[in-house]
Amino acid sequence: MRRETLLNAVIMGALLLVPLWAWVADEPFTITLATRVAILSLAGVGLNIALGLGGLVSLGHAIFFGIGGYAMGILASHAQDYSPLLESPFLIEGTKSMPVIWLVAIVTSALAALVIGALSLRTSGVYFIMITLAFGQMFFFFTISWPAYGGEDGLSIYVRNGFPGLNTLDPIQFFAICFVLLSLALFASSRISRSPFGLALTAARQSETRVLTVGIDSFRLRLVAFTISGAITGLAGALFADLNRFVSPTMFSWQTSGEIIIFVILGGVGRLFGPVAGAALFILLEHFLGGLSEFWQIYLGFLLLAVVLFARGGLIGTLAGREVAHD
Amino acid sequence: MTEPVLETRNLTKRFGALTASDGVSLDLRAGEIHALIGPNGAGKSTLIAQIAGSLAPDEGSVLFNGEDVTRLDTVARARRGLGRTFQISALAMEHTVLQNALLGAVGATGRAFRFFRPVLKDTALLARATEALARVGLQDLAARQTAELSHGQRRQLEVAVALTLKPRAFLMDEPMAGLGAGGSKRLTTFLGELRREAPILLVEHDMDAVFALADRISVLVYGRLIATGTVDEIRADREVRRAYLGEDA
């Protein structure tokens, strides 16, 4: 077995076993931490398709995280107030059903990614970074100044949304939902990276000319990748909002975009399980260093700097060596 | 006479005061190798770029299989069967040799938007890619990372990727460069046979190869085509001798 495969198994095993242990030991807070890891990993898995495979440095993925969050917030707030979302031309009611919310989150963030991608992918390099950042700021300021859904204060949901047959208020059951969704996304991501599409996308990152000369439209490749990427990050946003029972414009902030990139980078860019390793490391640092010092982000800053300057493969790259990750 | 496979008519491209292509009209006929030669800075790369579709001409047109493709981009021309190799290798360096060949197969079969089935499990793609690699003699290096290939092997891979497209015409920009004597000879033999599958527009500095291979030669000087003809005609052409040798013959 390759070392990376082994490491991936260890990471996923730990992510599954720690909350199970916490469940037996009655430590709900640990389960919540693990749930956070699973959800943030999912956001990273989404970004990794654009960033890791496509080489698209999006500093605007908070848009999709936020759209997913607000999809949940808006639907659930209408449901808890018993006020319809829309009365004419046809009636749309709010909902407290997770599957419906997920579907809405995925579809709306995919649509947003399609439009934003179609506009942004006309540029490249640093301009692409900046235009995605600008779109993120648009959403951020829009939610701050739009009073209908809480404006700057955000929206609170009193009771977590439901999933048929499960008690989502039980931390371990909600964790299970998130873990299953993460696993599905990882499976999909692994299939995509080995598919003809994945091959073409990664090749376009290395040599756009090559892809064009074999008759593949690199713009379309990237647009599709960006859309899939946004959809997955959007799903993570809906789950994140459900975990906190709260959404606010912070989900759209550029720091959120930066953090999602950090998950991917800390873990190892382009590595299938990189976002999981990175998000786990991030949450562990936040938890333990945050307990030691109020200023734990100084250490995070130095760690990130060290990874960028000296350990470019991230956690997985450092532990598993420089094998070719995508075969 | 049959219609040429590839044809440029009065192709003109200016960069400011410089006219990089000056009313170039040339054609590539079925079964031939047509070599394009000229001193450095003659505008060969500019011309190739316009034929391939990566650069839009100011005037004139490009016809491929009788169709006016002047307004089509690189992707569309590749899909119509224009296979191109580059002077400076354009390959996915982090990928393996096989993956690069597979990329060509993916493009040729229009399967780039398949998301689920691993590319290595698609036997049709694999067959196409391995066949192309075998034809250029790279089959044993299939699992090697492209960045580890020598300069010459990269050239071979460029040709292999173009082969996966099963093109109707080849556009080759200095495929011999950096090959060394042995490699150059092998590729010469190979291209000699390849012309029967599809004609080749060959830009090449290696004059031995050009004179050994070419059915016809066109000479480009300062963006202008000064002569087109058989090897013997070009050898005897006074204007060519003057441009190349500075002779006042």
Add this chain to the structure above:
Amino acid sequence: MPMSMSARCSTDRPGGCKPPGQLGRRFLMSLVLLMEQALNGLQFGIMLFLMAAGLTLIFGVMGLINLAHGSLYMVGAFAAAAVAGWSGSFLLALVASLAAAALAGTLIELLVIRRLYDRGHLDQVLATFALILIFSESTRWVFGSFPLYLQVPAALAGPITLPGGIQYPVYRLLIIAVGLAVAAGLFLLISRTRIGIRIRAGENDREMIAALGVDISRLYTLVFALGAALAGLAGALVGAIQSVQVGMGEPVLILALVVIVIGGIGSIKGALVGALLVGLTDTLGGFLLPVLFGAFLEPSAAASVGSALASMLIYILMAGVLIFRPTGLYGAGT
């Protein structure tokens, strides 16, 4: 949005939301208010130029995208606030802001930034994002989370009456003057001096000027320190009209990035045009849009739609520019 000085409908301003009087008088008042807002926009734009000039120079010469530029702005503001508190001199505070930011800039250039010149944009974004974390949290550690205040000297604190009866703060006019002077100085530096020639040469061809024997790494440190000093000065100048606090740099950084992207990365002229465009669009948009929507929406809806749209306006502007000119107004082709 800390740096936005867009006055919404405020009652403590001359010509704010007064009850409607005679039509002509109202029109005149609106005109005065509009002029005032235009001046605010100009002042805001000039401030953005001080930030954007450094950013665009650093990108143009070294090819580096520096997110930590906002941290240097913050360093300048804190240095100014600290020195002003200790010495009571505003002038000394400004000098301190220049010196501290230049020093911090030199330091990070030597330790971190120069390792990034040959890296991709992703590495640059991440490493400078890490620097933001380090700068912000260290500053919070030293100065605490509460904002500091930097007093405008008494002589500059009052308003002055401009032609047309517009009352406008002297200090803000001074900011405009300082900014214009810096802009002129920069253009002279780039076009007339030897360093400027080297900077321009460095933009065009790194190896060439290295071959000509110019110490390229010293030139880079110098350019970076210059950009840092300008950011620090901007921080100190703005610190006196707002509070000085951790996190003040990032909103400005993002606006400055918007500016240089609109102007075309690497172009000082583009930075100036972009900065004024962004400053005026943001300020006038915040003022005019609610009024505009008021014409066909009920007042509360007009205010919320107007201000929501106004807050997005410059990003819409930037996206629009990039969609039609993917390398900005004065950018070189990719």
